[in-house]
Amino acid sequence: MAMHDLDRSFFQEGFRLMARCPLCQTRYQPSAAKVIAEKEDAYLLHVPCVKCKSAVVALIFANMFGVNSVGILTDLASDEVLAKERQPVTADDVLALHEAIADGSFTII
Ligand SMILES: [Zn+2]
Numbered sequence: 001m002a003m004h005d006l007d008r009s010f011f012q013e014g015f016r017l018m019a020r021c022p023l024c025q026t027r028y029q030p031s032a033a034k035v036i037a038e039k040e041d042a043y044l045l046h047v048p049c050v051k052c053k054s055a056v057v058a059l060i061f062a063n064m065f066g067v068n069s070v071g072i073l074t075d076l077a078s079d080e081v082l083a084k085e086r087q088p089v090t091a092d093d094v095l096a097l098h099e100a101i102a103d104g105s106f107t108i109i
Contacts, residue, residue, distance in 0.1 A: 010067055011043060014060030017069040021049040022056075033058075034078040042098065046078035047071070059097055 015030050028047050037044040042061040049055060055078075056071035 010062055011060065013067045014043065014062075014069045015045075017060075017067070018047070018056070018058050018071050021052060021054060022071070022073065023054050024049065024052040026051040036078070042095075044097065046074075046076075048078070061098055 012030070015028070015033065019027055021028065026049055029050060032050065033045045033047045035043055036046055036057070041063070042059060045058045045060065047056050047058055055074050055076070057074050057076075058069055058071040060067065060069045062068075
């Protein structure tokens with residue numbers, strides 16, 4: 001209901017921020033994105049580029065400053081990302097990635 005609408009707008013706002021492939025500038029298709037993990041204020045996504053077949057693992061998150069997104073180029077397909085994790089990705093994993101990005105451990109597109 002109302003909560004669903006809120007989640008949806010948050011997701012779309014975040015996706016809009018990382019709308020293009022960093023390699024070939026092709027627009028990402030939201031329908032191609034797969035949610036790897038989610039919690040109330042963050043989504044971890046695998047987003048393939050339909051043109052150059054690259055992909056990013058992207059984190060969309062909300063904080064007091066609004067919605068942000070960061071992406072990491074990956075060679076893995078979404079099922080490989082999932083396969084690498086023997087156990088389901090948890091909210092703690094998303095938080096750890098969020099913190100690693102804040103540390104500068106990851107390259108931000
Ligand atoms: Zn591309």
